Amino acid sequence: MSLPDGVQRREFQGESALATRGDPVYGEPVVDGWRRWDPHRSKLGATLEAGLETGLSGGDGVLYLGAASGTTVSHVADFAGPTYAVEFAPRPTRDLLGVAEDRGNLFPLLKDARRPETYAHVVESGLDAIVQDVATRGQADVALSNREFLCDDGRFVGAIKARSEDVTEAPEDVFERVLDRLRDGYEVLNTARLEPYHDDHLAVVATPR
């Protein structure tokens, strides 16, 4: 599999780990300007670590849904082009603002990812990728309603959290149901479980159909 331009494996104290170049954000180790990308703290990091072909490339226009305090989105903005970060909760968004101040290509938005009409006047069309990490019921619906931002051969790269849909059902059944719904608007290209980094999460790569 290929890593996007701007993401490299680097040595950190003898260990090989993913890294991007940029200002440090959360106290991560930095060697020669490369920041270590911890897959335990980032589902996208775990997705790359799991060897999934994401189709992400350096300089991509990205819509990031569920940016939280900006840990992962800071790495994305390091290698991507214009990066729109949507987060719903005010407290993590305060941290996200700090991350965005140092990154001219990162645009933070306090918006609800289930209501794209509230940010469609800001986020441009024809983006190369959507990265999704939202802890809400109806994760497939969020992906479907945001499809309009993607270009025809764009990529959806998401982490589906089984417990957000249903805590009692077996994760495998939840994933099957979410993927079925996702197929209403996407062709699913790849999936992978994110253990041991994140329990009961499924990474999904899809393209609009």
Place this chain on the structure above:
Amino acid sequence: MTGQGWFVGVDPDDPAAMGEAVRSGEADAPDDWPTQAVDAEFAADDDEYYERLHDATLAGTRAAVTEREAADDQQLIHAVRAAADLADAANELAERGTEWAGSVFEDVDGGIAGARDVAGRDPENATEERAVAVCQRAVDLADERDGVREYVDRQAPTVAPNLSRLAGPMLAARLIALAGGLGDLAKQPSGTLQVLGAEDALFAHLRGHAPSPKHGAIYTHDYVRNTHPDERGSAARALAGKLTIAARVDHYSGDLRPELDAELDERIERIRARDTE
């Protein structure tokens, strides 16, 4: 119906106005905004557009965060206490007003509903005028109580989203008020949350002449009240446990954890199943 980019009609030298456009605008669908902005001479080229977009999103999002965070727990506490005072005052004045009105009018019922009925009547002499006016005041107090409750219903989910989902906005606000703040509630063990509002019973128990209270303010929650009395203690303990976790998530992280709902539903279902066995 809106199809315009955020930058239309906005002065690029006014960060506050740009931020407001990002915050409050809408569009039915996205478009190639960078090209449109350059065509509209909002920016000279893509680079300048993204620079301005960066300023605008930082300004708008910072303002939105500040406003949302200003909806703080202390305002909620004032509102909860005001709602309780207004309810007491409205009931007391309605009793007095309807008692008076009953001596000068036919068919007067007690309570707020009775006062509302009297307030709609036409007084024909000085005595009736005063009795109707007192009832009108009681009705005004009851209306303001409803207004404050609506405020709590709106604000509590912003201040404590998870706690409000699990407990309902009013009970969430009451628990925050009883503890003295969301931070204080988050720091308490769940056994304390379980009996918040039952302090009299708790201290009677600690002095040694009463059983320990099973629940305080959380009694109003459906999961306690509508659980069989034999299992009510278990239900109260389970509910208090999840509410404590919710309060901690709200205070320390602020993100939504929808799985808490389902975990609580499942737990209560199991407890309720016991008494049918």
